Every structure is written in structure tokens, then in C-alpha cells.
Amino acid sequence: MKKLKKIVISLWGALLLMMPVHIQANASIRMPSTAYVGDTISVTISVPSNSKSWAYAVRGAVSEEPMGFEGDPTTNTYTFKASKEGTYTVSVEGQYSDGVNDYIIKTSASVTVVKRPTNNGGGSSRPSTPSTTTPAQEPQEDPRSKNYDLSSLSVDQGTLTPEFSSDVTEYRVHLPKDATSITVSAKAEDAAATVIGTGKKELQAGDNTIEVTCRSEYGTEQVYTIHVYVEEEPLVYLDHDGKSLGVVRNTQDVTIPDGFKESKTTIDDTQITVWTNENMHATIVYLIDEEDQKGFYLLEDGKVTSSFVPVSIAGRTLYQIDVPSDQRSLAGMQFQTVTIKDLELSGWVFDDPDLENFCVIYVMNEKGERAYYQYDSAEETLQRFNGMSVTADAYASVQNMQYVGFGLAAAFAIAAIALGAWMALRVRKPRDKAK
Numbered sequence: 001m002k003k004l005k006k007i008v009i010s011l012w013g014a015l016l017l018m019m020p021v022h023i024q025a026n027a028s029i030r031m032p033s034t035a036y037v038g039d040t041i042s043v044t045i046s047v048p049s050n051s052k053s054w055a056y057a058v059r060g061a062v063s064e065e066p067m068g069f070e071g072d073p074t075t076n077t078y079t080f081k082a083s084k085e086g087t088y089t090v091s092v093e094g095q096y097s098d099g100v101n102d103y104i105i106k107t108s109a110s111v112t113v114v115k116r117p118t119n120n121g122g123g124s125s126r127p128s129t130p131s132t133t134t135p136a137q138e139p140q141e142d143p144r145s146k147n148y149d150l151s152s153l154s155v156d157q158g159t160l161t162p163e164f165s166s167d168v169t170e171y172r173v174h175l176p177k178d179a180t181s182i183t184v185s186a187k188a189e190d191a192a193a194t195v196i197g198t199g200k201k202e203l204q205a206g207d208n209t210i211e212v213t214c215r216s217e218y219g220t221e222q223v224y225t226i227h228v229y230v231e232e233e234p235l236v237y238l239d240h241d242g243k244s245l246g247v248v249r250n251t252q253d254v255t256i257p258d259g260f261k262e263s264k265t266t267i268d269d270t271q272i273t274v275w276t277n278e279n280m281h282a283t284i285v286y287l288i289d290e291e292d293q294k295g296f297y298l299l300e301d302g303k304v305t306s307s308f309v310p311v312s313i314a315g316r317t318l319y320q321i322d323v324p325s326d327q328r329s330l331a332g333m334q335f336q337t338v339t340i341k342d343l344e345l346s347g348w349v350f351d352d353p354d355l356e357n358f359c360v361i362y363v364m365n366e367k368g369e370r371a372y373y374q375y376d377s378a379e380e381t382l383q384r385f386n387g388m389s390v391t392a393d394a395y396a397s398v399q400n401m402q403y404v405g406f407g408l409a410a411a412f413a414i415a416a417i418a419l420g421a422w423m424a425l426r427v428r429k430p431r432d433k434a435k
Helices: 002-018 392-434
Strands: 028-030 034-036 040-046 053-060 066-070 075-081 086-097 102-114 150-155 170-175 181-188 194-196 199-202 206-215 221-230 237-240 243-247 261-267 270-277 282-288 294-300 303-307 309-313 316-320 333-340 343-350 358-364 370-376 381-384
Touching (some): 028 102, 040 086, 150 206, 181 194, 181 221, 237 294, 237 303, 333 358
Antiparallel strands (some): 028 040, 040 075, 053 086, 086 102, 194 206, 206 221, 243 282, 270 282, 282 294, 294 303, 316 358, 333 343, 358 370, 370 381
16 A cells, blocks of 8 residues: 555656646735725835846736736836725736746735724824734834835936826936936935935946835835936947947846956947956957847957857857958858858858768867868768868779779789799799700
8 A cells, every 4th residue: 555655646746747837936016014094005016127028917906907018117116095994905917028938927915904093193194014013903102103205306317207206106217328327315204214225326328226215213114216227329339340339338138158257448448348268368349230239249459350159069169250251262162151950150061962961160169269160960070171071073083093003003913923933934944954
């Protein structure tokens, strides 16, 4: 019986492993845990900052309509009015994507709405935010203020959108490409409250998130979020192959090739980020072209000399680079786009149809050497190419030459034997006469 039980458990475990797994998203709902009848309640729904797009449906006190966002901030705020006593639940179901994987969103939060007391101890009209220790019915005897609203919120450049209101907790600011910092100022409605998160903030190109927290005397908090977007237009441009390429300033989400370490260099009196591989003696920079296509390029003596694309071929990591115009002509081959597995590269195919499984590419190897490589699609092998190939005709010619060589060698051998025999006979005849 025990053996049968083990077998059943093992089979059940195997079935679980075979079932598709849905990854729970790290989404969150931020809202007060308690409120008074008549209060306007703010609900903030967030997904991770690396989300590329997200769509979801909100049900409950906020809305019954599905809502989707593409390219919007990863945080959105909604409000609703607590019209009567009871528990209001906000549920979120949907998914978001980080550009590679899709994740499931499924979470909820609740707020308990109670009647407003006749004396709230000198505090504001709003009860506490979520807390595991705060009771649903606030203590009447605690004289500390629970007001966590701001009376003002401002920035030293750009414009807050929408216009500030103590009930609105989400704002946007758009700044030009040369903005490197912003100063945030805020003041609490209650003199006993504490404001955290103001002052000078460093900015990078693209999206920046700044949070200002107002903490009441009672200890509850309200978070005001400012999304600052700095134009990502490059400050430095480099020329390559007749095109103007801009240096990308925000590279936080860029995957850097293995073996390359970040460093800085100066071009046109502006410091830019580059990556260097000491073993390859190579430096690369991340650029964007006129068609908004981004990628790595080789940077040599302050100039762009080639594109630089890491590729994996036959178990090796190589780097696709530009083929110089004076090196595109190879005898017996045609220069064109070749396909290796799912990769498309500039390369050569042989004119000889017997060599249709072979192609030649020009790449940079792990040592930083620029070289030709021959790829065999039938065997999936890669080897250095010296500019010569053995065709079927050439192989047959070599075989014919071998056969001719063997024939000549045999003829010479027979001739040598015959000559030896003739010489032996001539030596014996005079001796016979002497006798």
C-alpha cells in the first residue's frame, strides 16, 4: 500500500510539472484601509517599472470597464466617492509585458467606510492609510492629527500636469534634453505633518520617478508621485557611412556584450558612456540612427568605424562587423546576404553549385581579429577561411593527377628493371667469350 501511495504521488508531481505555469505579477493596489462616508478615495494601481505595456480590468468601487495602456506610466490613479458605510473592494485582473514575457495580474484591496464621528480629536477628515495595526474604527481619544495632505507641490522647471490638488497624487513633468536635475518643493496642510522626498533630484534621459511622502502626526502617509520625462534626443552625434548617428544617453535597459566594461570618453567637449574589452582591444558605443534604430558600433580614435553586433554561430560568440568595400570581391563567389540558422549576415556564396552548403562571412572574433570564416550548414561547423576552396572539379583533377603520377611511376619502375636486365646481359657476354 505504501509503495502504491508513493507511485501515485510521483505521478501527480510529474503532472504538475507538465502543466503550464503562469507567473504572478508584482502588481500592487495602494489605497486607504479606512475612510469616512463622503470621502473621495484615491486608488493607485502599479506594475513593475520595466513594463513595456499593460492592460487590465478594474472591478468594484472604481469601474466595471476594462482599461488598457500602451506606453503609459506603470502607475495610474483613480478616485471614487465613498457614498455609504460598508466595505469597498477593488479587484484588478489582467496582464502586463516587459517586452519579452507576459505576466498575469490578479490582486485586490479593500477599504472600510464608517460614519464620520462628531469629534475626531482635532484631526483631518481622513482616517489612516493601510496598516496592520490600525483598527477599522479609529480611536476617538487619540488627539494626534491624521492629516497627511499636502497644501502645495511644485518644481523649479517644467509644469506639473495636472495642476496641483491635495486629492491628486499622480503628476507629470516634461523637460528638454539638456535637463540634468529638478528641484521639488512641497508643504503639508498640517504643521505637525512631515514631508519627505523634496529637494534637488538628479535626472537621466527618458523616464524618472520622484515620490514625495507626507506623513501625518498620527503616522499615516500619503505618497505623491511625479513622473519626469527628459527628452532623449542625443547631445553628441557621430558620422558613419554617410549617416549621422546620435549617442544614446539612457542605456539602463541595454544588454552589454560579455567582457565589456563601462567607461567614459569625451567627444566634442561632452562626456559620453562607452564600453571597453581589454582582451579584444575594442571600444563600443551605443548609437541611434536617423530611423530610430539603436545598436552598438566600434569606436576607434574617436570615430565610428563599423557596426558591432554579437552573434552566436556553431557554439562561438563572434561579432558581425561591416565588410570594407575593397574586401567584398572574392574569386568564385558572390557577395550577398547569407542565412545561418535564424541569422542574416553579409557574406558570400560560392558560384559552384556543388558548394551550396557553404558560405563565407566576415566577422570579428573573441581576440578582436577581423577575419573570414567558412560555415558548413550541413555539418554546422565553422572554420577560418584562407580564400581557397576545393570544388568537385578540382578534386577530380587532383585524383586524375594522382592516377597519372602512379602510371608514370610504374612506367619508370618497369623501364628501370628492363635497363638493369639489359646491363646485366651485356656484362655477362664478354665473360662468356673469354672462357
